[in-house]
Amino acid sequence: METLQFRFESGSRPLAGTPQLVGVVGSGNLEVLIEPAQLGGACEIEVRTAAVGFGATWEAVMADFHARWQLADARISINDMGATPAVVGLRLDQAVESLTGGTP
Template identity: 75%
Template sequence: METLNFRFEHGQRPLPATAQLSGVVSSGNLEVLIESAVLNGACAIEVRTAARGFGKIWQAVLDDFQQRWQLADTRIAINDMGATPAVVSLRLDQAVQTALGSP
């Protein structure tokens, strides 16, 4: 397992206080836990992944995610079992949409 940590400063969109879980950890998939946290406007993301050596790809996917959502005061935990970048983006978007109460 590899643990990667990312932090994005100066977000614009805080989440409601409830935590949300999206996805299931299984072969080729991942789960995302998203929650509000006092981070001085930042979004902190911790990735635990079985696929070692993909830090640059994670960075690109998470850069794109944060650019779309501009989250502030948000903590995200990702438990990955080899999901593709498209599945990662999908699960992250699902977690945010659920947290914001969007369909």
């Protein structure tokens, strides 16, 4: 297992609401927990993954996600069992949409 940490400082969309969990890690996929947090406008993402050595890929997917949503005061936890980048992006979008009801 590998744990990766990402922090984005420049969010413009503060997150509010009840924490949401989407996906199922037991299916060989991944789960995403998203929750509001007092982070001074930042968005923090922690990834726990069984696919060791893909840090650069995760960084690119997280940067794309942040550019799309611009979340602020958000904490995201991802438990991954080898999902593809497309599935990761889909689950992240699903998590945000469950809280905001909107689109990027």
